[in-house]
Amino acid sequence: MKLFYRIFDFYIESSLHVALAVYALIRITFLSLNILYDEPVAYFGFYGTIIGYNFIKYDELARVKRVKLTKRFKSIIGLSFVCFWISLYYFWQLEPITKYIGIGALLLTILYTIPFIPNKSNLRNWSGIKIYLVALVWVAVTVWLPVINAHYPIDLLVILKSLQRFILVFVLMLIFEIVDLQFDGLYLKTIPQQLGEKKTKFLAYGLLIVFILLDLLKPNFTLKSFLINSVFTIILVVFTFFTSKKRNKYYTSFWGEALPIVWLLLLSF
Template identity: 65%
Template sequence: MMPIFKKILNFYIESSLHVALAVYALIRITFLKLNIAYDESVAYFGFFGTIVGYNFIKYDELARVKKVVLTPTFKAIIGLSFIAGLATFYYFLELQTKTKWIGFIALFITIIYTLPFFPRKQNMRNWSGVKIYLVAISWVIVTVVLPVFDSNYAFDIVVLLKCLQRFIFVFVLLLIFEIIDLQFDSKKLQTIPQRIGIKQTKYLAYLLLVVFIAMDFLKPHISQIHLTTTISIAILIAVFTFFANAKRNKYYTSFWVESIPLFWLLLLLVL
């Protein structure tokens, strides 16, 4: 029974379904935080687009350069990505014209992140020190800017703070990933833990989480529920950061850390 469950869990993670749910949760959180009516097209465009984008990023080089053997799991992921691609296109057509441009920007970032954009240069994923910022920005675009633009919500100081807060949220989660991946990452990547060490990286994460909470107090109106959930999620991230080390297995980040947006959404819905 356990081997079957593990295979299902691995496929769920490797096919990017879990990270897509995290993106979907963050889009829903944006709707709730800004009191915007739920828009199915935006939420599902983010969900299915994440499956396509992440699988393209993860498996492009394997299929295009390394010519790996197509295992049943790999074929299933390709099939799922194809279906997700059709769904992404359908929901893309449902978006407003100005929102479509935001979608194009997200697509452009995915392409330059994955494919070599300049002659004799590696893709931006392998540029030293760039990866973490590029990923955080793309998540802000999809999970905050996209729903705001499509709902015709005014891009005011609250939205700006929300973008900065979301950037910090994703950035700190990525710091945990970089700590865990320290044993695998090439030193050429110059990740933050490689440059300043694990201990200093954790201190940086704790400092950013304080800023993450403080941003709620900068908003014109502070909701007690939203403040409570912000503090709770910051504490949860701090705990995961504290116990992060290079010896943790892949489930620590790929499942548990990526589940934090789902916990956040659940907490908001319950409260």
């Protein structure tokens, strides 16, 4: 059992799980816009997420705090190194204009961790900005990357998809921030810190109502997709309802990040 938990923790801590969530959202974009499966885009998003998230999580530990390198830490660094070269391989297969999106996401990731002004805080520590930044990057990678690489026209459907994706990630981040109330410093001024747990949940419920109503405006609206998205929205509402700062790390790091994968499975039937 101990071996299972060690493998499971490595799976979570090495960002493989969150990378699967990004991959799932990219696949959902392909499905919902009838774009042919694009391997370079899907795998660049997957491997790039592992690099980006591991850089965000472990750069400060290694560069600033100089935490002792454990076997698990070394394994995560090794995995990230391998993923870097794989993502670079798929990066060169992207359309020229799409590469700029990938570079932009990389720059935001670096600035999120490393201050771009000496002796100033990084973007992660800018009060209130984290949740919007993360949502924008996820929209760029999971919607705009596959759309632009496929030369799909930027129409009303793409705009609605982008809004829905932003709301989805924003709500998931609200859930993370509620659970992290017990750890986050007050200087971060997260939404739950400012509104409180209860009002933050009501904000999430309101956003999820907008999320599903946007489906009705889509030019390719079908009853089947609306029902599937409605079921997914209900799952999000229930998950939000049971969120609290007393939840353990697996509630968000595994179950929360598994929700996009659940959405893909629902749409695949």
